[in-house]
Amino acid sequence: DAGVTQSPTHLIKTRGQQVTLRCSPISGHKSVSWYQQVLGQGPQFIFQYYEKEERGRGNFPDRFSARQFPNYSSELNVNALLLGDSALYLCASNNRAGANVLTFGAGSRLTVL
């Protein structure tokens, strides 16, 4: 079975640009969460979606937004990029059994110049 897949794996943007990151959860998983991991730090919670509805939002500015599609895939959008947005963006999925047991993808590494 395919795990959580994320695209793109790496990307470079300049300050002020916008970026869209994509995530496909494990088949059958209806919940998707997004985390930001800055180099040398642990992942920080950004969003959680379940059945296309936002279930949780972390302490991130409104420049960060996300959505979940009917097939349970998800996109994370970041507008007006800042240097500090450079990080590994992780997507995780889970099913409802043990709902806080997350399976993470390999992440999308964003570099903002």
Added chain:
Amino acid sequence: QKEVEQDPGPLSVPEGAIVSLNCTYSNSAFQYFMWYRQYSRKGPELLMYTYSSGNKEDGRFTAQVDKSSKYISLFIRDSQPSDSATYLCAMSESNFGNEKLTFGTGTRLTIIP
């Protein structure tokens, strides 16, 4: 003060040694405790999952939770070079609804052959 504190290391030990990794936390509402392993350029992978206080053993790994002291530990016995990775503790208040995980900063571990 961070909700979850973890010594970032780095920690280097010889092969075969017992490794002890620890986290402290301040939020008494945390009930679910996890340890993730993260290899370089990969997403975190769940190692151990514990609810409330107590011990849990899985092969060479033992997780301990002491809620009265707000302290959790991961022990690795007979450490192997393949155990070299960053170890992240994570915690959540709930397993239903918003299952947000709060992570420590991670401890980088190197097992020396």
